[in-house]
Amino acid sequence: QTHFSVTFELIDPTRPSAGDDRRRFFRFNGSVTYFKGCSIQVPCRKLSSLSADLSCLELRRYPVRRGSVSIMSYSRLVRPVTASVQPQRVSALGNEGNTVPSKEILDLWRGVEAVCFDVDSTVCVDEGIDELAEFCGAGKAVAEWTARAMGGSVPFEEALAARLSLFKPSLSKVDEYLQKTPPRLSPGIEELVKKLRANKIDVYLISGGFRQMINPVASVLGIPRENIFANNLLFGNSGEFVGFDEKEPTSRSGGKAKAVQHIRKGRSYKTMAMIGDGATDLEARKPGGADLFICYAGVQLREAVAAQADWL
Known part of the structure; x- marks a missing residue:
């Protein structure tokens, strides 16, 4: 190849x-x-x-x-x-041969009981915070921070706070964006989720994005709200932006691993997979977390992440 x-x-x-x-x-x-x-x-x-x-x-x-x-x-x-x-060169894009999974990796995939998906640049073809920032007039500056966060060069919590401070989205602006911008799903994701659920495999969305923007995506895919782990924008009495919920595990580096560990502990899954494109998705493959990390590069290839994936 x-x-x-x-x-x-x-x-x-x-x-x-x-x-x-x-x-x-x-x-x-x-x-x-x-x-x-x-x-x-x-x-x-x-x-x-x-x-x-x-x-x-x-x-x-x-x-x-x-x-x-x-x-x-x-x-x-x-x-x-x-x-x-x-x-x-293949080595520049990932482990030599990780585009062709080994028998061990395929066996893990075939035995998964739950699959956790990243949302931005995986389930959807865009980065939600970048699109919202563009809608609010601060797209370029926010996109630069997103690239750094997803590549793993800065702590996720630092990048999240910095990006939000650049445009401070109000509740009315978020609602307007959602009304004018329906979810843009990656090709084939609806069919994949349907097949997973038909095979009694539970599906979760674990994202560093915002619950307000991910709820519509989950609705389209038929994923229950309780299977969403994401950040939450906070607003004041007048709808003004006041910050984000720092108690959410996905608001900081290593948070997706904690979310997967929480899911696994509560449901006693034997085998779980994480699918995503960024460094925070890779982090989910930890003891007690995901057994398998699949790097999805259909939207954005992040070479440092792809190099460590079980399957690219």
Whole structure:
């Protein structure tokens, strides 16, 4: 399997002609995700034997499966104007061979009794706090903090407090955002959750995001509210932002591990799995916590996390 990095620029003719407003840049590493259901093709100069796992890519007109990538004519809606393909070493993306799970890892997966999912950039294709901040006019500054927190370079609690201080969302602003922005689920997540539940496997959402924004996601997936472990925004009598509940375990580094341990202790699960993209998800794989950590890179590949995953 050849891992790769793709960088290309798209010009969307359906948007107003306003310079950079029509240009969107994308970088895909290892796995490719979709762009709002539009048909996207990646034109490549090297075609000989370039292959990659494209199973997470969903295109409206050109479904792509595992295997070779070839040039296809561009969609009428989205026009690629530049592209480059740069093969990367497997070791740069994860443990050698962790994209192909061992028999031991597969046996663990087949025996799980509960699966815990991260929400941002895993169950959903975006980072909830970044999207809310963008809605409130502070997107860029908050996104920079998010990248640092998810990569594990700063304590999660420090990053969470810093991000919220940049835009201090009021209750009315959160409600307005939720009304205008329905959940954007990752391709295939609804089917996966249905299959897990059909096989009597319990599903949990464990997130450093906010319960107010995760409740709608859980409703779509049919996950009960009591199976949600997330942070909680706090508001004053007039709806003004006053902070977040620091008692929630997910409000700090190592909190997801404590949440998984709490679940396991209460339900006596023999085997549990954690699926996510960030350093806080990796932390859940601790004694008494998750037995298996699966790194999902369909939205964002974080190499330091992927390198330590049981399965990428």
